[in-house]
Amino acid sequence: MSRQRLPAKRLIGAGMVILGMIGAAWVGVRESSAANAEPEYVFSYAENQAADYPTTLGAYRFAELVEERTEGRIRIMVWPDGELGVERDIIRQMQFGGVDFARVSLSQLAEYIPEFNALQMPYLYTDSGHMWRVLDGEIGDTFLGKVSAYELVGLSWYDAGARNFYTAHKPITALEDMQGMRIRVQESELMADMVEALGATAVPGEYADVYANIERGIVDGAENNWPSYESMSHYEVAGYFTVDEHTRVPEMQLCSAHTWEKLSGEDRQILLECAKESALYERECWTLREKESRQIVTSKGAKVVELSAEEKKRFFNAVKGVYEKYCGDYMDIIDEIIAMGD
Ligand code: GCU
Numbered sequence: 001m002s003r004q005r006l007p008a009k010r011l012i013g014a015g016m017v018i019l020g021m022i023g024a025a026w027v028g029v030r031e032s033s034a035a036n037a038e039p040e041y042v043f044s045y046a047e048n049q050a051a052d053y054p055t056t057l058g059a060y061r062f063a064e065l066v067e068e069r070t071e072g073r074i075r076i077m078v079w080p081d082g083e084l085g086v087e088r089d090i091i092r093q094m095q096f097g098g099v100d101f102a103r104v105s106l107s108q109l110a111e112y113i114p115e116f117n118a119l120q121m122p123y124l125y126t127d128s129g130h131m132w133r134v135l136d137g138e139i140g141d142t143f144l145g146k147v148s149a150y151e152l153v154g155l156s157w158y159d160a161g162a163r164n165f166y167t168a169h170k171p172i173t174a175l176e177d178m179q180g181m182r183i184r185v186q187e188s189e190l191m192a193d194m195v196e197a198l199g200a201t202a203v204p205g206e207y208a209d210v211y212a213n214i215e216r217g218i219v220d221g222a223e224n225n226w227p228s229y230e231s232m233s234h235y236e237v238a239g240y241f242t243v244d245e246h247t248r249v250p251e252m253q254l255c256s257a258h259t260w261e262k263l264s265g266e267d268r269q270i271l272l273e274c275a276k277e278s279a280l281y282e283r284e285c286w287t288l289r290e291k292e293s294r295q296i297v298t299s300k301g302a303k304v305v306e307l308s309a310e311e312k313k314r315f316f317n318a319v320k321g322v323y324e325k326y327c328g329d330y331m332d333i334i335d336e337i338i339a340m341g342d
Helices: 008-028 054-069 087-096 114-119 128-135 138-150 189-197 207-215 226-231 257-262 265-299 309-318 320-339
Strands: 041-046 074-079 101-105 152-158 162-167 182-185 201-204 221-224 240-248 251-256 303-306
Touching: 041 054, 054 074, 054 101, 054 251, 054 265, 074 265, 087 101, 087 152, 087 251, 114 138, 114 320, 128 138, 138 152, 138 251, 138 320, 152 257, 152 265, 162 226, 182 189, 182 207, 189 201, 189 240, 189 320, 207 221, 226 265, 240 309, 251 257, 251 265, 309 320
Parallel strands: 041 074, 041 101, 182 201, 182 221, 240 303
Antiparallel strands: 101 251, 152 251, 162 221, 162 240
């Protein structure tokens, strides 16, 4: 039987790509003090943000801690920039054991597990402290446990701040400004319905395409947190940023159940501890980056609009309908969450 051969040029090309990928992944486990031991396991970790982004810094910290505490037996290679794929596909791959670890936005997880919408409803949390009281408490723990029915293991919660609208040609200063706007949303039914309830047209799409789609005029704007707006350079094409904080969409650090099953109880315990520690580190990085990003974009000319309290109330009233649609069955959790606010 003869094997199929790749043409030499393509072979060299493929070799370079593989070498490049190994090199990039190696950067992901840089600074590891236990790097000289032969690992028993080498796992992949998917992250769709840039290498210097707070969630990626959290992932690197997680990998370092795990390598240290398992004395080099478990090595985790972090792949930033969405190199392993988009979040939706990563979740699917994890369910089959194709990717070992990832950090994903809850809105993507909720597409598989609708109950998760209860944690990311518009204008649900009064502030970041409110959200963390919920996630660090019983509700957060219960929800981390809920992914186990989907071949996943919930390790920890990561911060992703509050999401706001930003637009290319005209600022959003009042609810009426949403009319006729085409706004990119995550691939999430809830987020699309929320934007439509505010009077705009929702255009679901991938994160990596947002810049180009605003630039080409396919959408008039998008919505995200300060670090994403800055890190992905969206401010270059959408210079009006309206602080309405319509959602706080937490993020979850996950392990594939297939990977988890390979590990001893002791190793699982180490992974859980390292995940929680990395999450605390990520929160610190988040707080710093949020401020820094705001400074960077304003220094580069982005115009910031602070929505007035009355206007914010009008936005909230406009989206009340989505609570009935998405949380009819979970109103008890919603009430509990609201009661934990100020
Ligand atoms: C945030 C989040 C990403 C997500 C993105 C999006 O930046 O951290 O995981 O992909 O929002 O809007 O798609």
